[in-house]
Amino acid sequence: MERQDFYRTFSGILRTIRAPREFPDPAPDDNLWDLGHLDSFAMVELLIHLEELTGQEITLTADSLRNFHTMERIYDSYFAKEAA
Amino acid sequence: MTSTTAPPADSRVARIRETFRELGCAQLRDAAPDYVEVLAWPLVSRTPGLHLAGPVYPVATANDMLPVLQALDAAAPGDVLLATNTAEYSEALAGDVLSTAAVAQGLGGLVVHGAVRDLGFIAELGLPVFSTEVNIISAKTAQVPAAELPMSVTVPVVGADGPRPLELSPGDWLFGDDDAVVAVRADRVSPVLNAARLLRSQEEKLRDAVRGGIRLSEACGLHDYLAGRGPLKMDV
Numbered sequence: 318m319e320r321q322d323f324y325r326t327f328s329g330i331l332r333t334i335r336a337p338r339e340f341p342d343p344a345p346d347d348n349l350w351d352l353g354h355l356d357s358f359a360m361v362e363l364l365i366h367l368e369e370l371t372g373q374e375i376t377l378t379a380d381s382l383r384n385f386h387t388m389e390r391i392y393d394s395y396f397a398k399e400a401a
Numbered sequence: 402m403t404s405t406t407a408p409p410a411d412s413r414v415a416r417i418r419e420t421f422r423e424l425g426c427a428q429l430r431d432a433a434p435d436y437v438e439v440l441a442w443p444l445v446s447r448t449p450g451l452h453l454a455g456p457v458y459p460v461a462t463a464n465d466m467l468p469v470l471q472a473l474d475a476a477a478p479g480d481v482l483l484a485t486n487t488a489e490y491s492e493a494l495a496g497d498v499l500s501t502a503a504v505a506q507g508l509g510g511l512v513v514h515g516a517v518r519d520l521g522f523i524a525e526l527g528l529p530v531f532s533t534e535v536n537i538i539s540a541k542t543a544q545v546p547a548a549e550l551p552m553s554v555t556v557p558v559v560g561a562d563g564p565r566p567l568e569l570s571p572g573d574w575l576f577g578d579d580d581a582v583v584a585v586r587a588d589r590v591s592p593v594l595n596a597a598r599l600l601r602s603q604e605e606k607l608r609d610a611v612r613g614g615i616r617l618s619e620a621c622g623l624h625d626y627l628a629g630r631g632p633l634k635m636d637v
Contacts, residue, residue, distance in 0.1 A: 350603060353632035360599055361433035364592035374591040376416075382602050 318370070318399070323392045330366045334359045345389040371395055407507035410479025414455060417574075417594060418479070418509065421454040424597050426581040432596035436589045438558040438567050440582045442514050444531045453529035453577035455481040455509025456587070459554040459569050464488040464540045466499075468548035473499065475550050478507030481575045485554050486515030492540040493518040495530065504528050512575060512582055514556070531577055558584065607634070 318326070328342040331354050340354055349355040355363065368375055375395060377385070384390035409415065421429075430437045458480040460472035469484050476482055482503060484494045495503075495511050496519040503511055510529035516536035517523070523530050551571045557564035569575075572587040585593050610620040618624060625631040 351634075356632075358434070361436060361589075361592050361596035364595050365589070368592060375595060376591075377595050377598055382598060385599055 318396050320392055323396055324388055327388050334362045346387050348386050350386055407505055408478045414479035418454045420594050421576055422452050425578045426576055426583045428597040428601055429593055432600040433593040436593050438584045441557040441559050441564040443533050444582050446579050447520055447523055447530040449579055451529040453510040455479050457481050457483050457569050457573050457575045458571055459483040461485045461487055461554050464492045465545045466540050466542040469494050471548050471550055479509050481509045483512045491515030491534050492538045493536045494540050497522040500526055500528055531582055
């Protein structure tokens with residue numbers, strides 16, 4: 318999946334998860350936790366959607382735990398290699 | 402501790418068990434309340450401090466060891482044997498011999514709705530064991546026909562309006578610690594564990610900030626939240 322497609326898809330997932338609350342779409346480098354896009358309830362739904370997108374179980378490493386804060390880092394961690 | 406060399410659980414099961422060792426049932430439930438079901442039986446950890454995690458292998462019996470022995474034989478390394486005693490008065494379904502065999506087969510633990518015994522022996526095995534009762538009188542053997550395995554069992558789980566039934570089938574997961582025993586559907590284990598790890602990493606930031614002298618109200622944005630200026634970051 319290309320980067321811009323991922324950002325659009327990811328923002329759509331966030332809108333679905335956060336409904337009926339409305340948030341502006343995040344920028345690629347926005348911290349999703351600090352801006353309130355992610356919390357404990359949203360996280361598991363997001364991970365379920367991401368596993369469906371990647372078609373495999375996501376394994377979090379210590380690095381990805383630290384980086385799971387922005388769309389940019391999430392794409393780099395789980396989609397960039399496949400797109401390259 | 403036993404000196405038995407147990408066969409290893411498969412790598413995915415081993416990885417999930419290792420991940421859960423750093424967490425607890427509370428973190429799983431906080432991270433994914435819609436996917437983490439709390440068993441409503443009054444289960445007690447007979448091995449305090451040990452974490453239980455593994456795919457469930459369920460069996461039901463009425464004070465007869467035969468189905469339990471069959472299930473033990475059929476369970477794979479890493480599985481958690483869930484034995485539910487349907488008899489009103491429960492005799493012990495697990496003790497020193499069955500627990501030793503579970504360790505030798507590399508099982509992930511025992512959960513018994515009913516009685517176990519030989520607690521002193523079990524405590525030395527390093528096998529997580531949970532039960533609702535203790536009874537020194539052992540269940541009988543082979544007074545009922547052989548069970549048809551694999552089977553599913555229905556367990557009560559905590560619901561908003563009281564306990565409700567949940568069917569557990571082989572492959573669904575059980576997790577347990579000193580707080581509770583919880584069930585997670587097979588296809589939700591990975592996202593639930595990952596969400597719990599992420600939640601924990603966020604909580605650690607809060608704890609670090611508080612340890613560093615920042616007031617909790619400041620670290621979690623309480624005043625901004627009350628003034629309508631931002632999210633409450635305690636709700637990680």
